[in-house]
Amino acid sequence: MENFTSTFGNPAADSLPAQRAQFIRKTYTLLAIAIAAFIGVEAAIFMSGAAVSILSVLFSAGSMSWLIVLGLFMLISYIANNWAVSDTSVGKQYLGLGIYVLAEAIIFVPLIFVATRASGDGLVLAKAGIVTIGLFLGITATVFLTRSDFSFLGPIISIAGFSALGLIVASILFGFTLGNLFAFAMVAFAGTAILYQTSNVLHRFRTDQHVAASLVLFASVALLFWYILRIFGSRR
Numbered sequence: 001m002e003n004f005t006s007t008f009g010n011p012a013a014d015s016l017p018a019q020r021a022q023f024i025r026k027t028y029t030l031l032a033i034a035i036a037a038f039i040g041v042e043a044a045i046f047m048s049g050a051a052v053s054i055l056s057v058l059f060s061a062g063s064m065s066w067l068i069v070l071g072l073f074m075l076i077s078y079i080a081n082n083w084a085v086s087d088t089s090v091g092k093q094y095l096g097l098g099i100y101v102l103a104e105a106i107i108f109v110p111l112i113f114v115a116t117r118a119s120g121d122g123l124v125l126a127k128a129g130i131v132t133i134g135l136f137l138g139i140t141a142t143v144f145l146t147r148s149d150f151s152f153l154g155p156i157i158s159i160a161g162f163s164a165l166g167l168i169v170a171s172i173l174f175g176f177t178l179g180n181l182f183a184f185a186m187v188a189f190a191g192t193a194i195l196y197q198t199s200n201v202l203h204r205f206r207t208d209q210h211v212a213a214s215l216v217l218f219a220s221v222a223l224l225f226w227y228i229l230r231i232f233g234s235r236r
Contacts, residue, residue: 015207023207030214034101035221041105042112054109066172069107076103077219084212093211100215104222111226115233128229135228136221139191143198150199157196160189180234183227190224 015023045051058065076099083096115124143150164186171178197216205213 019207023210026210027201027213030210031217034097034214034218038101038105041102045109051109054106055113058110073103073107084215097211097215111229115229124232128225128232132225132228135191136194139194140198149203150196153192153196157193180231183230186227190220193220
């Protein structure tokens, strides 16, 4: 649901074929590295026992702790995005991406903890990951093969994102549960976001913005994985 932006102008679509190909290659290579880093950090958190400390902090103050975490995550997302689109420092761009990957790894800890125990399936993470990657590749292939511009989805995604955020905050404040119907709707939302962001990679981002492009794609993939894991984790 993050509202990521980029400094558009002289997009990759208008660049020379070799420059465009290099930009796309860098973007998706960095995306793969970000996903691998997320998996590595998540594994380190659970293997080191740090997950226990994170869970105790997140569950200590009840619903208010989740509101604080949500607020901090949105703030970190905003900062990471601004750094990723920075024109002053390449190092700052990579630092923004790294901070965002770390924040995602931390906020996923409770969901992974609950999903692996509620489902009783030791392969639940692998299954959710395979479905996520499969959907991502299918949506990406659709954009690359059709070369269509899906920028018209931007306002729709913004409205849907704020609506979903409002429901999430309301559920935290008033203690009601957002069930699988909401999770399926969010899977559709995340898929639409991937469609929109992949289109932006082709038609909006500059060829020197591969870090920012990989960040917005990673954010959409993480959102898709979150709700697919919720669905798999709720099945007993």
